[in-house]
Amino acid sequence: MDDIEAKIIENRNIVSNYFLLKLKLSKPMGEIKPGQFVMLKVPDGDVFLRRPFSIYDYSKGTITIMYRVVGKGTQSLCRAGKKEKVFVLGPLGNGFTLIKRDAYVVIAGGIGIAGVHLLIKSLNDKARVFYGTSGKEELAAIKDIMSFNPVIATLDGSQGFKGDVIALFQKQVKSFGGKDMEIFTCGPEGMVKSLRKSMGKLKIPCQVLVEERMACGLGLCFGCVVKTVDEKEPYKRTCKEGPVFDLWQISL
Amino acid sequence: MANISLTLFRKRLKNPVMNASGTLGYSSEIEVLWGVETLGAYVTKGLSLKPHHGNPTPRVWDERYGMVNSIGLQNVGLERFFTEHFPFFRKKKTPVIINFFGFHEKEYIECARRIKPDRLIVALEMNLSCPNIKAGGIIFGKDPKMVYEIVKNVKDVTKIPLIAKLTPEVKNITEIARAAFEAGADGLTLINTMPAAIVDVKRKRIPIKGGLSGPVLKPIALRAVYECSKVVPIPIIGVGGIMNADDAVSFLMAGASAVQIGTATFVDPYTIPKVIGGIGRYLDKNGYHSMREVVGAIHD
Numbered sequence: 001m002d003d004i005e006a007k008i009i010e011n012r013n014i015v016s017n018y019f020l021l022k023l024k025l026s027k028p029m030g031e032i033k034p035g036q037f038v039m040l041k042v043p044d045g046d047v048f049l050r051r052p053f054s055i056y057d058y059s060k061g062t063i064t065i066m067y068r069v070v071g072k073g074t075q076s077l078c079r080a081g082k083k084e085k086v087f088v089l090g091p092l093g094n095g096f097t098l099i100k101r102d103a104y105v106v107i108a109g110g111i112g113i114a115g116v117h118l119l120i121k122s123l124n125d126k127a128r129v130f131y132g133t134s135g136k137e138e139l140a141a142i143k144d145i146m147s148f149n150p151v152i153a154t155l156d157g158s159q160g161f162k163g164d165v166i167a168l169f170q171k172q173v174k175s176f177g178g179k180d181m182e183i184f185t186c187g188p189e190g191m192v193k194s195l196r197k198s199m200g201k202l203k204i205p206c207q208v209l210v211e212e213r214m215a216c217g218l219g220l221c222f223g224c225v226v227k228t229v230d231e232k233e234p235y236k237r238t239c240k241e242g243p244v245f246d247l248w249q250i251s252l
Numbered sequence: 253m254a255n256i257s258l259t260l261f262r263k264r265l266k267n268p269v270m271n272a273s274g275t276l277g278y279s280s281e282i283e284v285l286w287g288v289e290t291l292g293a294y295v296t297k298g299l300s301l302k303p304h305h306g307n308p309t310p311r312v313w314d315e316r317y318g319m320v321n322s323i324g325l326q327n328v329g330l331e332r333f334f335t336e337h338f339p340f341f342r343k344k345k346t347p348v349i350i351n352f353f354g355f356h357e358k359e360y361i362e363c364a365r366r367i368k369p370d371r372l373i374v375a376l377e378m379n380l381s382c383p384n385i386k387a388g389g390i391i392f393g394k395d396p397k398m399v400y401e402i403v404k405n406v407k408d409v410t411k412i413p414l415i416a417k418l419t420p421e422v423k424n425i426t427e428i429a430r431a432a433f434e435a436g437a438d439g440l441t442l443i444n445t446m447p448a449a450i451v452d453v454k455r456k457r458i459p460i461k462g463g464l465s466g467p468v469l470k471p472i473a474l475r476a477v478y479e480c481s482k483v484v485p486i487p488i489i490g491v492g493g494i495m496n497a498d499d500a501v502s503f504l505m506a507g508a509s510a511v512q513i514g515t516a517t518f519v520d521p522y523t524i525p526k527v528i529g530g531i532g533r534y535l536d537k538n539g540y541h542s543m544r545e546v547v548g549a550i551h552d
Binding site: 001002003043046047048049050072073085089154211214215216218219220221222223224225226227232233234235240 | 274275276277281282285297303305306308309310311312313314315316317318319321323327328374467514515517518519520522
């Protein structure tokens with residue numbers, strides 16, 4: 001793990017407010033696990049703190065980030081041009097844990113795909129992928145993983161199942177017929193809440209990648225906590241103990 | 253190379269740079285990048301008699317030239333700190349300043365009483381920016397009488413040098429500094445964060461109220477250090493918005509014997525080692541041989 005100077009080689013609008021940012025690193029980054037993230041210093045003096053982004057993909061000497069413009073930091077980042085310099089601190093946090101199971105399910109909603117993309121690729125065709133979005137245009141964000149035949153839900157019904165991705169998952173969960181399975185998920189809080197509710201007493205093992213406002217990314221400031229069921233010490237750091245948590249251990 | 257070591261409260265520190273309380277975790281977190289023994293002294297996260305869970309999120313917010321935080325003093329409590337974390341500093345031979353707080357005077361006193369003198373403990377740093385519940389929630393550090401009272405009573409129960417860390421949100425900080433000194437404080441840390449709020453215009457809400465830190469604070473902190481150094485004869489540790497070695501030197505010249513770096517570490521986690529190197533280079537370049545020639549070098 002290190003703070004690495006990098007150059008923007010691509011910062012492309014995919015669809016609506018989704019962007020793909022590719023960085024050429026001045027030196028290699030440490031070993032990356034799916035679910036890990038980086039703290040990026042946006043090349044803009046008005047953006048003071050770094051911003052956390054899941055590592056969407058990487059190759060020798062490059063890393064890629066997929067982001068959605070949601071606030072000041074990403075607004076500024078989407079205007080950054082090729083060749084601009086940034087600093088990336090990473091890889092940070094604990095990624096997903098791959099336990100031997102009979103079946104793997106990945107459920108992502110919206111920009112949540114950015115957090116599980118690398119995992120889907122590394123599970124290759126071993127995972128059943130569910131993806132939910134508002135409409136078919138936004139499916140441009142998952143063009144890269146179409147070969148894994150994701151099951152799609154759109155809120156407006158413009159493609160695949162009409163409705164939310166959890167309703168779709170719930171309809172299909174029986175098809176896994178009591179298999180020993182593990183779920184990996186990343187998406188809006190509402191989606192994660194509804195996933196948990198949908199499983200009821202079933203309590204299928206599930207790892208969730210959470211997102212929180214961060215300052216340091218290293219566990220120094222205790223700014224990015226998530227509330228858990230641990231009564232002695234409820235607040236755990238997303239950057240240090242996470243960003244992947246056991247769904248059944250966090251309070252939503 | 254100039255010698256940047258110093259003696260603070262009769263302990264030898266290899267350089268005048270510390271972290272600000274609460275900005276370097278329990279210190280082991282930074283080990284992936286650099287070792288805690290790099291510091292002149294490590295300042296602990298604010299510790300209390302009992303563990304504190306801290307506040308719900310959002311706890312941090314970017315504010316262009318600084319940040320607002322509302323961590324809520326999350327900490328494992330004194331007891332767990334000493335069993336779980338303190339042995340690490342012994343192993344690393346790193347001097348430690350114990351930052352502590354309370355919401356009642358007796359909590360401060362009990363904290364100080366429980367901390368036993370140790371070769372590695374340079375001082376206790378009492379955070380006076382907490383509300384005094386018994387006095388209706390007024391901040392201890394805002395009232396010179398309350399400051400005098402609590403510093404004196406804490407001082408009575410400990411042999412360890414005592415530093416009062418002051419809030420800048422006061423009418424006249426020199427008056428508070430004087431009260432702390434007269435009550436027996438051995439040093440001052442100036443300044444804590446400034447109370448602040450963020451407005452979310454779209455949602456018409458205040459997402460966070462908390463302490464403002466970062467470069468936006470630097471001139472305020474410099475003035476507090478400069479003016480207090482004129483009225484109290486005890487060492488001052490300067491903190492507030494230091495981003496680089498030049499900033500650190502400006503605090504030393506204004507009268508600080510040492511400096512603390514907080515928010516800058518979040519922007520660049522190597523700020524502390526860079527500042528330590530930079531102070532040495534500054535001294536060399538300008539023909540200074542020791543820290544003593546720089547501290548308080550400003551003349552009117």
